[in-house]
Amino acid sequence: MKIVILGGDGFCGWPAALHLSARGHDVVVVDDFSRRAIDDQLGTASLTPICGLDERRAAWSEVTGRRIDAVELDLAEDYEAFLDLLLTERPDAVVHFAEQRAAPYSMRSPATKRYTVDNNVNATHHVLCAVVESGLDVHVVHLGTMGVYGYGSAGMRIPEGYLDVQVPGPDGGVPQQILYPSNPGSLYHMTKVLDQTMFAFYAKNDRLRITDLHQGIVWGTGTPETALDERLVNRFDYDGDYGTVLNRFLVQAAVGHPLTVHGTGGQTRAFIHIQDTVRCVELALLHPPSAGDRVRIFNQMTETHRVRDLARLVARLTGAEVATVPNPRQESAENDLHVDNSAFLDLGLRPTTLSEGLLLEIEQTAVRWAHRVDPDRIPATSVWNTRRRPGIPARPVRPAAVGA
Amino acid sequence: MKIVILGGDGFCGWPAALHLSARGHDVVVVDDFSRRAIDDQLGTASLTPICGLDERRAAWSEVTGRRIDAVELDLAEDYEAFLDLLLTERPDAVVHFAEQRAAPYSMRSPATKRYTVDNNVNATHHVLCAVVESGLDVHVVHLGTMGVYGYGSAGMRIPEGYLDVQVPGPDGGVPQQILYPSNPGSLYHMTKVLDQTMFAFYAKNDRLRITDLHQGIVWGTGTPETALDERLVNRFDYDGDYGTVLNRFLVQAAVGHPLTVHGTGGQTRAFIHIQDTVRCVELALLHPPSAGDRVRIFNQMTETHRVRDLARLVARLTGAEVATVPNPRQESAENDLHVDNSAFLDLGLRPTTLSEGLLLEIEQTAVRWAHRVDPDRIPATSVWNTRRRPGIPARPVRPAAVGA
Numbered sequence: 001m002k003i004v005i006l007g008g009d010g011f012c013g014w015p016a017a018l019h020l021s022a023r024g025h026d027v028v029v030v031d032d033f034s035r036r037a038i039d040d041q042l043g044t045a046s047l048t049p050i051c052g053l054d055e056r057r058a059a060w061s062e063v064t065g066r067r068i069d070a071v072e073l074d075l076a077e078d079y080e081a082f083l084d085l086l087l088t089e090r091p092d093a094v095v096h097f098a099e100q101r102a103a104p105y106s107m108r109s110p111a112t113k114r115y116t117v118d119n120n121v122n123a124t125h126h127v128l129c130a131v132v133e134s135g136l137d138v139h140v141v142h143l144g145t146m147g148v149y150g151y152g153s154a155g156m157r158i159p160e161g162y163l164d165v166q167v168p169g170p171d172g173g174v175p176q177q178i179l180y181p182s183n184p185g186s187l188y189h190m191t192k193v194l195d196q197t198m199f200a201f202y203a204k205n206d207r208l209r210i211t212d213l214h215q216g217i218v219w220g221t222g223t224p225e226t227a228l229d230e231r232l233v234n235r236f237d238y239d240g241d242y243g244t245v246l247n248r249f250l251v252q253a254a255v256g257h258p259l260t261v262h263g264t265g266g267q268t269r270a271f272i273h274i275q276d277t278v279r280c281v282e283l284a285l286l287h288p289p290s291a292g293d294r295v296r297i298f299n300q301m302t303e304t305h306r307v308r309d310l311a312r313l314v315a316r317l318t319g320a321e322v323a324t325v326p327n328p329r330q331e332s333a334e335n336d337l338h339v340d341n342s343a344f345l346d347l348g349l350r351p352t353t354l355s356e357g358l359l360l361e362i363e364q365t366a367v368r369w370a371h372r373v374d375p376d377r378i379p380a381t382s383v384w385n386t387r388r389r390p391g392i393p394a395r396p397v398r399p400a401a402v403g404a
Numbered sequence: 405m406k407i408v409i410l411g412g413d414g415f416c417g418w419p420a421a422l423h424l425s426a427r428g429h430d431v432v433v434v435d436d437f438s439r440r441a442i443d444d445q446l447g448t449a450s451l452t453p454i455c456g457l458d459e460r461r462a463a464w465s466e467v468t469g470r471r472i473d474a475v476e477l478d479l480a481e482d483y484e485a486f487l488d489l490l491l492t493e494r495p496d497a498v499v500h501f502a503e504q505r506a507a508p509y510s511m512r513s514p515a516t517k518r519y520t521v522d523n524n525v526n527a528t529h530h531v532l533c534a535v536v537e538s539g540l541d542v543h544v545v546h547l548g549t550m551g552v553y554g555y556g557s558a559g560m561r562i563p564e565g566y567l568d569v570q571v572p573g574p575d576g577g578v579p580q581q582i583l584y585p586s587n588p589g590s591l592y593h594m595t596k597v598l599d600q601t602m603f604a605f606y607a608k609n610d611r612l613r614i615t616d617l618h619q620g621i622v623w624g625t626g627t628p629e630t631a632l633d634e635r636l637v638n639r640f641d642y643d644g645d646y647g648t649v650l651n652r653f654l655v656q657a658a659v660g661h662p663l664t665v666h667g668t669g670g671q672t673r674a675f676i677h678i679q680d681t682v683r684c685v686e687l688a689l690l691h692p693p694s695a696g697d698r699v700r701i702f703n704q705m706t707e708t709h710r711v712r713d714l715a716r717l718v719a720r721l722t723g724a725e726v727a728t729v730p731n732p733r734q735e736s737a738e739n740d741l742h743v744d745n746s747a748f749l750d751l752g753l754r755p756t757t758l759s760e761g762l763l764l765e766i767e768q769t770a771v772r773w774a775h776r777v778d779p780d781r782i783p784a785t786s787v788w789n790t791r792r793r794p795g796i797p798a799r800p801v802r803p804a805a806v807g808a
Contacts, residue, residue, distance in 0.1 A: 079518060110537045114483060117529045118522075121598070125521045133514045135790075156573040165569040166577075169560040173570075181582040182601065190605045194525070194598045197586065201594045205734050206789050330609050385610050386539075 001285065002026040004089060006075055006127070007097030008068075009053045010035050011235050012143060012218065012277055016095060018225035018232065019278035020285075021066050028089055029053070030082075030098070032074040034119075035235075038105065044242070044377050046235035047251065047369045048221060059231035076122035083130040086138065093139040093285050094131070098123045099191065103147070104328070104382035105241040106188035113187050120191035121198075128202040137209070139288040140199075141281065144212045146270045146301055146339065147189035148182050148196060157338040161214065161297025185331050186384070199295045207291040211284045215277065216270030216301030216339075219246045220357060221365045223275050234274065236365055238373065240380035245269070245307055246314075248378055250366035253318035255373045262380070263327035265308025266334030270301035273352035283347045299341045302351035317359060330384040405689065406430040408493060410479055410531070411501030412472075413457045414439050415639050416547060416622065416681055420499060422629035422636065423682035424689075425470050432493055433457070434486075434502070436478040438523075439639075442509065448646070448781050450639035451655065451773045452625060463635035480526040487534045490542065497543040497689050498535070502527045503595065507551070508732070508786035509645040510592035517591050524595035525602075532606040541613070543692040544603075545685065548616045550674045550705055550743070551593035552586050552600060561742040565618065565701025589735050590788070603699045611695040615688045619681065620674030620705030620743075623650045624761060625769045627679045638678065640769055642777065644784035649673070649711055650718075652782055654770035657722035659777045666784070667731035669712030670738030674705035677756035687751045703745045706755035721763060734788035 003020055007013040008029030021027045031053065039045055051059070057068050073081050075098045086094075099120040100106065106116040124142070131138045149158050163180045166173050179200060184190040195212070202208045221236045237243045238251040249259045272280075280300045289296040305313075311322045327333070345351075383389050407424055411417040412433030425431045435457065443449055455463070461472050477485050479502045490498075503524040504510060510520040528546070535542045553562050567584045570577050583604060588594040599616070606612045625640045641647045642655040653663045676684075684704045693700040709717075715726045731737070749755075787793050 079514075083514075110483075110487075110533050113533050114526075114529065117602075118526055121525050122518075122522055125518065129514050129517050132789075156571060156578070163571065165571055165580075167560060167567065167569055174560070176569075176585070178585040181580070181585075184601075184605060187605065190601060193601050197588075197594060197597050197601065198521075201588060201591070385536075 001092040002028070002089060003285065004028045004030060004085070004091045004094045005097065006030045006094060006123070007099070008070070009033060010097055011237070012274070013097040014056065015223045015226055015234050015274055016097070016278045016281050017068055018060065019223060020282060021060065021068050022064065022225050023282065028069040028071065028091070030071050030073050030075065030085065032072065032098075034074075034100070042239065042241060044237070044239040044374075045372075047238050047372055048233045048236045048365065049369075049372070050233060050235050051231045055231055059229050063229050063232070075126055076119045079126045079130065082126055083133055086130055086134045086136060090136060091138055093141060093288070094127060095281060095285070096124065096127050096140060096142045101188065102242045103186035103188040104380055106186050107384050108241065108382040116187050117191055121194055124195045124198055128198060128208060131208060132202070132206045137291070139209045139211065139285065141211045141284050142195060142199065142213065144195065144214045145189055145192045146214050146216045146299065147185055148193045148214060149180055157340050158299065159340050160299045160343050161212070161295070185329065196295070203293070203295045209289050209291055209293065211289065211296045211298065213280060213284060213298050213300040216272045217244045217246070218274050218277055219244065219271055219354070220273040220275060220352070220361055223278055236369070239377040241382055243378070246271070246310055249311055249314040249320075250362055251370070251373055252378060253314055253320035253362070254366040254370040255375055257375060257378065258321040258323035259311045259314060260323055260325045260379065261308055261311050262325060262329065264333050265311060265324070266306060267331065268304055268306045268335050268337040270304050270337060270339055271354060272301045273357055275352050276302055276349060279349060280344050283344060283349065287347060298343045299339050300344065301339055301341055303354060304337045304339060305354070313354070313358070317362060325379075328380050328383040328388050330388060405496040406432070406493060407689065408432045408434060408489070408495045408498045409501065410434045410498060410527070411503070412474070413437060414501055415641070416678070417501040418460065419627045419630055419638050419678055420501070420682045420685050421472055422464065423627060424686060425464065425472050426468065426629050427686065432473040432475065432495070434475050434477050434479065434489065436476065436502075438478075438504070446643065446645060448641070448643040448778075449776075451642050451776055452637045452640045452769065453773075453776070454637060454639050455635045459635055463633050467633050467636070479530055480523045483530045483534065486530055487537055490534055490538045490540060494540060495542055497545060497692070498531060499685060499689070500528065500531050500544060500546045503547075505592065506646045507590035507592040508784055510590050510595075511788050512645065512786040520591050521595055525598055528599045528602055532602060532612060535612060536606070536610045541695070543613045543615065543689070545615045545688050546599060546603065546617065548599060548618045549593055549596045550618050550620045550703065551589055552597045552618060553584055561744050562703065563744050564703045564747050565616070565699070589733065600699070607697070607699045613693050613695055613697065615693065615700045615702065617684060617688060617702050617704040620676045621648045621650070622678050622681055623648065623675055623758070624677040624679060624756070624765055627682055640773070643781040645786055647782070650675070650714055653715055653718040654766055655774070655777055656782060657718055657724035657766070658770040658774040659779055661779060661782065662725040662727035663715045663718055664727055664729045664783065665712055665715050666729060666733065668737045669715060669728070670710060671735065672708055672710045672739050672741040674708050674741060674743055675758060676705045677761055679756050680706055680753060683753060684748050687748060687753065691751060702747050703743050704748065705743055705745055706753075707758060708741045708743060709758065717758070717762070721766060729783075732784050732787040732792050734792060
């Protein structure tokens with residue numbers, strides 16, 4: 001199958017490109033390198049020494065004999081170039097990773113708020129509008145987020161996108177199946193709610209075939225393909241904006257910094273290993289909806305953990321201490337999370353669990369590249385609103401103590 | 405109260421500015437004149453001979469001694485200028501009409517689809533982001549649409565924004581109150597769904613005070629203020645993109661054209677007179693939510709009618725014939741619509757009904773300015789998707805017959 005991967009130079013996009021190329025698909029990567037530009041803007045860098053896209057592609061050809069094409073293109077700005085690309089390449093599917101994907105960055109400043117909304121909405125809308133204008137039958141696979149869901153703490157199990165409810169009315173009301181009510185926790189998450197509204201419209205109005213992957217927090221760095229050659233290494237973010245909670249714990253442990261837990265650490269989050277992410281993307285590509293179907297939504301996660309339990313797990317494996325800092329986010333201090341993820345399991349996904357993969361990740365990534373850590377970049381400095389601003393220390397509340 | 409009116413040169417914005425100025429409020433109009441530019445683009449014009457904004461404002465001062473200030477500004481493009489305006493004017497409220505508001509125009513071409521989404525999303529997000537950045541306590545009043553609602557045909561009464569549902573779960577499920585599930589009928593309507601998602605986020609995260617007016621189709625042209633002087637006249641659109649169904653019937657009748665009903669005419673729509681629109685806006689301004697409240701949603705409509713019944717009513721008053729043309733929209737041929745609109749009635753709104761106001765509208769607007777009609781502009785030529793394209797005639801199916 002011919003697949004265009006939007007954002008194919010990024011953390012999920014690059015290993016997805018390799019995974020799909022390795023399985024014989026014809027892959028074209030599209031990227032505007034905005035993620036690398038944001039690293040420059042923030043003074044941050046991937047812990048792993050990632051190569052430029054051309055060097056990555058050359059290495060892939062050298063090692064495997066397979067070819068990945070690439071096009072530099074700002075999807076949110078240059079609609080006509082993207083339409084031309086569709087008409088030239090005539091892909092079977094487009095995988096859309098081309099959005100600003102850090103919640104803290106989306107809340108960092110008025111400029112990053114506006115960039116996130118403008119970029120993400122226009123990128124997604126351009127994909128949909130161009131597929132319609134092209135007249136081609138292209139399956140759109142989009143990376144969404146578990147963060148669109150709202151009532152995770154209500155003691156129920158979050159379904160895969162659609163919720164059965166009873167609506168009041170005459171004769172005792174009517175049953176309806178609705179898109180799960182959204183309650184996004186950041187502007188980044190909000191853009192994914194805007195995306196799903198656009199998907200629902202285009203699936204209904206234009207019979208586009210669309211799959212939306214509501215993904216949990218991705219952990220891990222490598223896949224068998226990225227491990228083939230050092231030049232293929234994937235990015236690993238540990239800074240306060242782009243580093244996910246687990247990555248930041250691993251790096252803190254590796255450099256002897258206490259693990260900084262926000263608030264009580266009672267937030268429960270969904271997780272998935274990067275290896276499973278790329279497998280899920282391929283499974284979604286192999287099982288498209290039909291024209292006229294509603295948007296197919298998968299919950300792309302394999303396990304849930306409470307943040308303080310993750311901290312304890314990393315502490316146990318590394319000897320690090322755990323410290324508490326004020327939570328910069330506007331969110332509940334504690335929440336439960338129960339998620340239905342049977343769709344991918346039924347399609348054959350065999351999850352990589354945290355309990356079996358975490359030690360390898362510590363050794364192969366965090367410890368190996370610990371000499372590249374800039375400790376000043378670890379604290380989360382983006383706050384959600386002015387009420388969260390006062391008293392946020394740049395450093396942990398408790399004094400730093402010895403780690404791994 | 406000091407009020408900034410975004411889109412204050414437009415069909416709802418201008419009479420709202422006059423209404424609020426007449427009641428002693430301090431009004432600043434902001435507009436980028438995009439509505440006038442779209443008229444130029446489409447080769448259309450208001451049936452009524454509207455003056456430029458400067459001439460309108462000068463006439464208002466001359467007639468009433470009151471002053472309306474004006475700033476030319478593209479809200480979706482020039483965030484910093486809007487922020488400066490807020491910091492300079494320090495308004496108590498911002499009324500946000502500054503969106504592309506025609507469903508057919510939003511579906512007309514890839515370019516108008518992209519313009520509508522980009523313009524409307526960024527305009528709304530800039531309002532919210534700038535109010536937060538300003539640090540001011542500004543009440544945001546937004547013109548939304550009844551078209552965000554989804555299940556109007558399910559036999560229930562649409563509540564004012566929020567729906568009580570029973571969600572399945574342990575112990576027989578839990579009651580939840582959710583934002584009414586959306587099911588927009590065009591990209592224009594979809595942008596209003598995106599708006600309400602942004603409003604919910606900013607009300608929750610930043611405690612912004614926001615009122616969203618879910619308005620029906622506006623009919624009528626004048627208010628007591630626009631009637632004070634011919635230079636104050638409001639716009640009246642009758643073209644296939646911007647003309648609402650009732651306006652197009654009135655103009656068709658006035659020029660002896662059959663009234664063109666789309667499909668069976670079984671679509672039920674909500675209506676409100678422009679005079680009631682501006683009253684509702686003032687009522688909303690006088691009854692703001694408190695900081696920390698959820699978004700306050702009003703259903704801003706006063707009656708519902710089936711399109712074919714409207715055609716019959718206009719035919720009876722004018723002697724026009726009724727003709728049927730294929731429906732260019734992707735929508736149900738027939739739908740019911742029951743709407744709860746008690747909030748504005750409880751605040752004192754006394755509706756202008758179609759049965760008492762329609763004849764005046766015919767005489768004072770449609771017949772009076774009939775010599776300005778360009779009949780070529782009346783047919784709806786924007787189609788919702790390729791399946792709606794074949795067989796759409798530029799003219800009614802039945803031959804034109806004698807009208808009023």
